[in-house]
Amino acid sequence: MGRVHFIGGSPTFEPNGLIEMRVDKNETMVVDPEKSKRLAELLGKPTFQWEPATVGFLLWHGSEEEGCGYVGQLLQGQELKVRYQTNSLERDTFSANLAGAKQSIINGLGLTKCGQ
Numbered sequence: 642m643g644r645v646h647f648i649g650g651s652p653t654f655e656p657n658g659l660i661e662m663r664v665d666k667n668e669t670m671v672v673d674p675e676k677s678k679r680l681a682e683l684l685g686k687p688t689f690q691w692e693p694a695t696v697g698f699l700l701w702h703g704s705e706e707e708g709c710g711y712v713g714q715l716l717q718g719q720e721l722k723v724r725y726q727t728n729s730l731e732r733d734t735f736s737a738n739l740a741g742a743k744q745s746i747i748n749g750l751g752l753t754k755c756g757q
Contacts, residue, residue, distance in 0.1 A: 656691040658726025660698070662711075664718035664739070670711055672698050696725075709755035716743050716756040 660672040677689035677698055688699035701712045715721065721737045747756045 654691065654693070654696045655726040655728050655730070656696075660696070660726075661724040663722050664711075664714040665720060667714050667718070674698070705752060705754040712746070712750070712752075712755055715739060716746055 657674050660674075661669050662672070663669045672689075674689050674691065680699070681688040690697040701710050709716070718739045721739055722734060723736075724732055724734045727733055743756060746752070
């Protein structure tokens, strides 16, 4: 089973800016690119990738035996909100509707325990 990465698009992502995500009214998850890069060095696997128009980062370890983590929130949630810093040092936000996405997430990740 693979890891889950978030991929978003904007021509102005700040490569070292914090990324904040929240599903519904749950606690905000903060992704720090610098910490992600240090984690990648420890794991010997990529955990963060930045290009001018997209950013991808590790969201879940990929092992259902270790728990569903943030994927559990995505499976149960109705809306995902993401805030990020642009290269002009401003903050931008976008939302994604999660209603009806549960089975697609389960199928896409090949989940057998999470979401059941």
